[in-house]
Amino acid sequence: xxxxxxxxxxxxxxxxxxxxxxxxxxxxxxxxxxxxxxxxxxxxxxxxxxxxxxxxxxxxxxxxxxxxxxxxxxxxxxxxxxxxxxxxxxxxxxxxxxxxxxxxxxxxxxxxxxxxxxxxxxxxxxxxxxxxxxxxxxxxxxxxxxxxxxxxxxxxxxxxxxxxxxxxxxxxxxxxxxxxxxxxxxxxxxxxxxxxxxxxxxxxxxxxxxxxxxxxxxxxxxxxxxxxxxxxxxxxxxxxxxxxxxxxxxxxxxxxxxxxxxxxxxxxxxxxxxxxxxxxxxxxxxxxxxxxxxx
Numbered sequence: 001x002x003x004x005x006x007x008x009x010x011x012x013x014x015x016x017x018x019x020x021x022x023x024x025x026x027x028x029x030x031x032x033x034x035x036x037x038x039x040x041x042x043x044x045x046x047x048x049x050x051x052x053x054x055x056x057x058x059x060x061x062x063x064x065x066x067x068x069x070x071x072x073x074x075x076x077x078x079x080x081x082x083x084x085x086x087x088x089x090x091x092x093x094x095x096x097x098x099x100x101x102x103x104x105x106x107x108x109x110x111x112x113x114x115x116x117x118x119x120x121x122x123x124x125x126x127x128x129x130x131x132x133x134x135x136x137x138x139x140x141x142x143x144x145x146x147x148x149x150x151x152x153x154x155x156x157x158x159x160x161x162x163x164x165x166x167x168x169x170x171x172x173x174x175x176x177x178x179x180x181x182x183x184x185x186x187x188x189x190x191x192x193x194x195x196x197x198x199x200x201x202x203x204x205x206x207x208x209x210x211x212x213x214x215x216x217x218x219x220x221x222x223x224x225x226x227x228x229x230x231x232x233x234x235x236x237x238x239x240x241x242x243x244x245x246x247x248x249x250x251x252x253x254x255x256x257x258x259x260x261x262x263x264x265x266x267x268x269x270x271x272x273x274x275x276x277x278x279x280x281x282x283x284x285x286x287x288x289x290x291x292x293x294x295x
Contacts (some may be wrong), residue, residue: 010108010109010112014112014117014120018121018232019076021081022124022125029074033136040144041146056152057157058248060258062247063140068129068173072172078121080199081189081199082117083117084191085198086146087113088193088195106288107284111283117188118184133162133166164255165259168259176237179275182276182279183234185279186282188283189282189283190205
């Protein structure tokens with residue numbers, strides 16, 4: 001029970017310290033989107049050529065998918081800056097007294113920071129993405145009243161599409177976080193030593209390694225070198241262009257099972273496992289540095 005309370009305290013603290021970036025600012029974006037939709041309909045700013053009126057359900061599906069993609073991009077950027085400072089932030093102020101007053105190890109502290117960025121904050125962003133999906137349903141429904149021939153959304157069909165896309169989005173978010181975990185751990189590990197300088201160093205160090213490799217082997221390896229080739233491969237994740245085209249052009253309702261199976265089939269599970277082991281090793285090394293160097 002004490003262990004659970006300490007974990008809860010660590011997660012709550014991380015949330016309270018970073019809720020502006022992961023809650024209030026996203027809610028501000030949601031408010032701006034809502035005002036934009038209201039203004040667009042209120043001032044009759046929506047103009048669509050009569051010969052180009054796509055099916056309302058397809059507009060909703062593609063729009064909701066686009067919103068999930070937008071929030072995933074926001075999450076990636078926010079997490080990059082979060083990990084670029086989280087492992088080092090409490091060295092600058094009296095927050096260190098909070099950590100020292102708790103009977104937890106440095107490894108547990110850094111693990112809680114990493115898990116917060118890996119689970120708590122993504123869940124907050126995903127819930128906000130779901131809210132914008134519901135807002136977009138209202139917008140598409142309202143569009144039928146101002147665009148003759150656009151057609152009304154069937155509420156039950158729209159609910160089914162919302163559930164299907166939400167399930168797919170949840171799985172996609174989870175797999176994306178698992179795939180890119182070593183990148184975030186890399187930035188966090190650097191931040192434990194270099195602070196916010198970890199943000200540029202996260203790119204500079206691999207770049208220097210790639211340059212050194214190319215100079216050492218005189219370009220005898222693959223184009224760009226093995227380091228650049230591997231990092232380029234690890235930086236890629238997701239569906240193919242053909243799959244995204246199918247999402248947009250397919251006249252059938254969105255099928256979460258179909259696209260989830262395609263995502264799962266595209267995952268290199270060996271590389272994902274290696275990345276997770278690397279992430280754990282980086283967190284452990286960062287905790288050892290913190291334990292030995294931070295008084």
